[in-house]
Amino acid sequence: MSFQEALNILAQGGVIGLPTETVYGLAGDATQSMALAKIYALKNRPQFNPLIVHGYSIEQLQEYGVLSDMALKLAKSFWPGPLTLVVPRTKNCPADLLVSAGMDTIALRIPGHALAREFLKAYGKPLAAPSANISNQLSPTSKAMVLSYFPDLCVLEGGACEVGLESTILGCTGDDVTLLRPGGTSQEDLESVMSRPLLQTKGDTILAPGMMKKHYAPRTLLRLDASEKKDNELLLGFGHAPHADLNLSEQGDLVEAASHLFSMLHILDKKALETGVTSIAVSPIPKNHLGLAINDRLSRAAA
Ligand code: TXA
Numbered sequence: 001m002s003f004q005e006a007l008n009i010l011a012q013g014g015v016i017g018l019p020t021e022t023v024y025g026l027a028g029d030a031t032q033s034m035a036l037a038k039i040y041a042l043k044n045r046p047q048f049n050p051l052i053v054h055g056y057s058i059e060q061l062q063e064y065g066v067l068s069d070m071a072l073k074l075a076k077s078f079w080p081g082p083l084t085l086v087v088p089r090t091k092n093c094p095a096d097l098l099v100s101a102g103m104d105t106i107a108l109r110i111p112g113h114a115l116a117r118e119f120l121k122a123y124g125k126p127l128a129a130p131s132a133n134i135s136n137q138l139s140p141t142s143k144a145m146v147l148s149y150f151p152d153l154c155v156l157e158g159g160a161c162e163v164g165l166e167s168t169i170l171g172c173t174g175d176d177v178t179l180l181r182p183g184g185t186s187q188e189d190l191e192s193v194m195s196r197p198l199l200q201t202k203g204d205t206i207l208a209p210g211m212m213k214k215h216y217a218p219r220t221l222l223r224l225d226a227s228e229k230k231d232n233e234l235l236l237g238f239g240h241a242p243h244a245d246l247n248l249s250e251q252g253d254l255v256e257a258a259s260h261l262f263s264m265l266h267i268l269d270k271k272a273l274e275t276g277v278t279s280i281a282v283s284p285i286p287k288n289h290l291g292l293a294i295n296d297r298l299s300r301a302a303a
């Protein structure tokens with residue numbers, strides 16, 4: 001596949017296979033909600049894990065996330081390379097809320113693969129990319145492996161991945177730096193640049209978005225599987241819902257619904273708080289395909 005073909009697919013909200021030095025990614029435009037929903041649908045994940053946003057320069061990524069002095073020091077020392085920094089989203093972050101799974105943080109990295117960076121620069125906007133495997137299967141380190149999972153995907157040829165193991169993920173939301181996932185950049189190398197120890201999380205519990213302290217939950221009560229809109233309620237519809245204040249997908253399309261989930265919850269929560277409405281009713285969402293992830297997220301938000 002040519003560069004130009006891949007660029008066109010992304011501009012139209014499609015997804016491609018992107019080689020990086022760690023593993024191949026399943027990449028889509030980080031600013032297009034439909035592209036992100038397609039990534040989740042293809043990976044067949046029952047949950048919305050937040051995605052890593054890939055860029056070609058620190059300046060470009062600073063439009064998306066706020067780098068503290070320490071984060072900037074780490075970025076300057078290890079980018080391009082197998083290091084991901086989870087930082088607060090900027091106030092007007094152009095990335096869709098779905099990349100952050102509704103949270104107020106964003107994971108950023110500049111891949112250490114020359115072709116990937118050249119491609120990212122040509123595209124101009126950052127790409128969200130999880131590893132290009134189906135959920136619970138091995139991460140792909142060659143184009144052939146990506147095609148074994150997704151035979152119809154357009155995959156850029158980038159050779160075998162040099163690192164072959166995912167990036168190290170650090171949480172840099174405050175002054176402290178926490179290791180969220182060990183990976184291609186060693187703890188020793190990180191600590192020698194930081195001149196202090198990395199904080200550790202227990203196991204990988206923090207990586208499950210539902211367990212993260214800062215995950216986005218609406219402040220308004222949610223009433224799920226609602227067949228009608230009661231007094232003093234807003235309705236988030238799905239399918240035919242004439243009284244809906246907003247509708248996740250009038251056509252009842254689960255991919256479209258996923259693409260709207262976090263942004264619509266956000267808008268309705270704000271509206272409810274402003275108008276004194278006490279709950280948001282949500283139409284029933286089928287419990288198959290992406291509906292599983294949508295229901296998972298809704299029940300967490302309602303808990
Ligand atoms: O090497 C890599 O990092 C590869 C290549 C393609 O760049 N990507 C990758 O993505 O491993 P993925 O989706 O398989 O893993 C991303 C991890 C997830 O476990 C997710 O929970 C975490 O990053 N993550 C992303 N955004 C986060 C956030 N805002 N807060 C906490 N964790 C986050």
Ligand code: MG
Pocket residue numbers: 130131139
């Ligand atoms: Mg993965």
